[in-house]
Amino acid sequence: MTIEMLYFAWVRERMGRAQETVAPPPAVTTVAALVDWLAARDADSADALADRGRLRAAVDQAFVAMDADIAGAREIALFPPVTGG
């Protein structure tokens, strides 16, 4: 399964990239597990994703909780709490 990852705001800055294509193993079935898997890859990812309490996610452009299932997801975004308006 390949997933298009998107990063916004300080998550994007700390990751050092705005997007990437990833292929997590089958055991990665939730957003939280995906974050753990991404963070274990390299120092930039670990730093960007360290503060789990301030991470939010969207699966295929809809906001979801971190325990959301990612089966069949094409696009997943990780970002801080939103601050529009």
Add this chain to the structure above:
Amino acid sequence: MIRIHVGTDPIDPAAELALAEAAAGAGAVATFIGLVRADDGVGTLELEHYPGATEAALHRVAAAAAERWSLGAATIVHRVGPMAPGTRIVFVAASAAHRAAALEACAYLIDRLKTDAPFWKREIRDGKARWVEARATDTDAAARWEA
């Protein structure tokens, strides 16, 4: 009519108001305009967003308001990119038959868009950038509309 626009172009309240007033059944139009504050020496405010997801989220907020208050028009226009203090950052309008519905729906639109749409603010002061932290009061303001 549901009107959603997200872009770097300046917001034109007169043009947006004319559209809201032209909605079928309009007897009352309530609007809200948010400006970039010059808090603590902010020189520039930058707005980042999630193209596609932003417009979809704003459309859901506007459609929910239109149904709940039987609106003739629900408008959300949000600016993105760099902005100087005093610049209009957001415009919302609700057009209804009577004032109570228009005023309530207008408050709903701005409260919900703050928590439901993927925008991120970054303040630049003296050349130093800082991401704005989300506020619990915004979450509380949005939650008061949950039935």
